[in-house]
Amino acid sequence: MPPQKRHRDFGWLFIVCAGLLPLVLGILCTAIEARHTVNQQQVSTANTLLSQAEKMSDSAWNMITTLRQYHHRACADIEENLQRAGTLNAYFRSIGMLQGDHISCSSAYGLNHGALAEMMLQPPPVTGKAWWSLSIRGTLGVPDRPAVIFVRQLPDSSGFWAVIDGQYLMDFMHAIGESRGYQMTLQFNGGAIISSGPDEQPGQLYLKSAQYRAESSRYPISVNVTVPATELVKAWRQALFIFLPMAAIFSILLMVLTANWLRRRLSWADEIRRAMRNRQFSVHYQPVYSTDIERCKGAEALMRWQLPNGEMIRPDIFISHAESEGVIVPLTQHLLDLMAEDIQSWQVEPDFHIGFNVAAEHLQHPDFVQDVMRFARRIKDKQMTITLELTERSLIEDGEMVARKLRHLQSHGMKVAIDDFGTGHCALSYLMTFPLDYLKIDRGFINAVEGLETETPVLDAIINLCHKLELDVLGEGVETSLQFAYLRQRGVGLIQGYYYARPMDNDRLRAWLNEHGRKPLLVEESHEPELHHS
Numbered sequence: 001m002p003p004q005k006r007h008r009d010f011g012w013l014f015i016v017c018a019g020l021l022p023l024v025l026g027i028l029c030t031a032i033e034a035r036h037t038v039n040q041q042q043v044s045t046a047n048t049l050l051s052q053a054e055k056m057s058d059s060a061w062n063m064i065t066t067l068r069q070y071h072h073r074a075c076a077d078i079e080e081n082l083q084r085a086g087t088l089n090a091y092f093r094s095i096g097m098l099q100g101d102h103i104s105c106s107s108a109y110g111l112n113h114g115a116l117a118e119m120m121l122q123p124p125p126v127t128g129k130a131w132w133s134l135s136i137r138g139t140l141g142v143p144d145r146p147a148v149i150f151v152r153q154l155p156d157s158s159g160f161w162a163v164i165d166g167q168y169l170m171d172f173m174h175a176i177g178e179s180r181g182y183q184m185t186l187q188f189n190g191g192a193i194i195s196s197g198p199d200e201q202p203g204q205l206y207l208k209s210a211q212y213r214a215e216s217s218r219y220p221i222s223v224n225v226t227v228p229a230t231e232l233v234k235a236w237r238q239a240l241f242i243f244l245p246m247a248a249i250f251s252i253l254l255m256v257l258t259a260n261w262l263r264r265r266l267s268w269a270d271e272i273r274r275a276m277r278n279r280q281f282s283v284h285y286q287p288v289y290s291t292d293i294e295r296c297k298g299a300e301a302l303m304r305w306q307l308p309n310g311e312m313i314r315p316d317i318f319i320s321h322a323e324s325e326g327v328i329v330p331l332t333q334h335l336l337d338l339m340a341e342d343i344q345s346w347q348v349e350p351d352f353h354i355g356f357n358v359a360a361e362h363l364q365h366p367d368f369v370q371d372v373m374r375f376a377r378r379i380k381d382k383q384m385t386i387t388l389e390l391t392e393r394s395l396i397e398d399g400e401m402v403a404r405k406l407r408h409l410q411s412h413g414m415k416v417a418i419d420d421f422g423t424g425h426c427a428l429s430y431l432m433t434f435p436l437d438y439l440k441i442d443r444g445f446i447n448a449v450e451g452l453e454t455e456t457p458v459l460d461a462i463i464n465l466c467h468k469l470e471l472d473v474l475g476e477g478v479e480t481s482l483q484f485a486y487l488r489q490r491g492v493g494l495i496q497g498y499y500y501a502r503p504m505d506n507d508r509l510r511a512w513l514n515e516h517g518r519k520p521l522l523v524e525e526s527h528e529p530e531l532h533h534s
């Protein structure tokens with residue numbers, strides 16, 4: 001797991017949130033959308049009802065205008081005409097004439113012509129106007145069914161009236177509102193309420209029942225349309241039904257994108273690039289001892305990565321990820337830059353060996369020779385010998401081309417070593433086709449040393465082979481005086497390991513070189529394992 005990723009291992013939370021986002025948004029949006037749609041339908045229903053009520057008012061007033069032809073005529077003469085007009089025209093319950101507050105003539109059969117208040121079952125409103133209309137609970141003949149009365153009073157205290165049956169309005173309301181469960185009311189001049197639809201139910205939360213009120217600009221008519229919460233929920237459910245499959249697809253898409261983004265963002269490659277920018281890498285150097293000249297012969301550069309919180313990432317881990325995620329080349333270029341900076345402050349004798357590890361991919365890379373040559377130029381004045389530590393694995397591919405590159409670098413005084421020798425799977429005969437200078441024997445073989453006089457067959461064989469092939473040989477991971485004495489006794493010219501020195505940072509290396517660099521490594525007689533310069 002990349003170092004930062006361990007601290008931010010809430011990736012799954014991101015993914016879950018990304019998955020939920022379209023769903024939550026969808027549910028919210030569909031609720032708003034459902035409300036909006038229902039509101040629009042509500043407004044248009046209210047307007048339709050209003051215009052129907054206006055149309056009825058128009059025909060009532062037209063009827064009254066027609067009645068004016070009977071002005072000053074005796075009721076007996078015109079009663080029949082009134083009856084015909086009242087019956088043949090739609091909407092009307094009755095029509096008639098007034099004299100003061102009394103009904104002087106009416107189209108309704110058998111109606112004893114009483115007071116207007118009697119007929120409309122309530123006192124007429126005091127409007128002070130010659131024209132007025134009012135919705136009423138009922139009329140004398142039909143007391144249980146609402147109606148609307150229209151009255152026109154003439155200056156001579158006579159007048160005309162028409163009563164429209166509320167049933168027409170109720171039926172109309174029913175026709176336009178029933179399928180949607182609307183509850184509708186209608187009032188003329190603030191009179192009795194003519195209503196249709198179910199009674200209002202209590203709603204919940206956002207989806208509580210919505211009321212809309214509209215008023216006519218031409219007549220004193222007001223209508224109210226109420227959508228019950230259940231209707232809103234129904235509309236919402238319908239919207240969800242269409243939307244949810246889409247949201248699910250979005251949800252999955254977003255989850256995949258987030259997972260990808262997280263993977264990219266938290267990949268080792270990205271972390272390594274960021275760490276290079278933030279200068280989190282540094283180089284430690286492990287001194288190498290020469291048993292021939294009995295002093296420090298060189299040092300191997302080993303990369304170190306320290307996070308801002310002080311935590312160190314192990315090199316074998318980040319190196320293998322850098323290799324598998326394709327950032328080993330820039331990382332090694334970075335290493336060479338850091339080394340070149342460090343080396344400027346060194347004071348070492350000519351031919352001091354500075355070794356660094358070369359990854360297989362870098363060796364195949366077209367920039368390899370140029371990168372190394374550039375490094376060589378930067379440290380030229382120190383007259384050091386650059387040592388390339390290659391693994392057997394890196395020699396498998398493109399052998400010819402690799403050999404050419406190595407020969408070129410050797411022609412500039414560089415040395416080539418096989419690192420971890422004995423752990424790879426290359427045939428020795430194949431290895432020998434490369435221009436090699438020395439082998440670094442893996443510490444696994446050195447661990448096998450049991451006593452100065454006891455044979456260690458594989459180790460001995462490797463050492464003998466190196467001598468026969470005239471290759472220099474370096475023992476890696478030497479931790480005890482016994483191992484050291486053993487190797488020295490068998491002619492291993494170079495020793496590297498904790499017994500001589502541990503890897504150290506640039507400042508400590510310079511101090512170490514000053515103090516110990518020129519001193520021979522003394523072997524304790526007992527050959528007991530012991531750390532020397534720790």
Ligand code: C2E
Nearest residue numbers: 302303315316319335357358359477478479497498499503
């Ligand atoms: P390596 O190239 O074989 O490096 C030697 C490793 O052995 C180093 O480990 C060193 O600290 C350790 N070592 C040295 N003496 C002793 C000893 O006496 N006892 C024990 N137990 N260990 C000893 P380190 O620094 O952890 O590096 C591990 C590996 O990571 C290296 O193995 C090398 O393969 C890789 N590596 C480190 N730095 C770089 C680099 O800059 N580039 C590349 N490509 N690989 C690197």
Ligand code: CA
Nearest residue numbers: 300357389419
């Ligand atoms: Ca090495």
Ligand code: CA
Nearest residue numbers: 419420440476
């Ligand atoms: Ca090694």
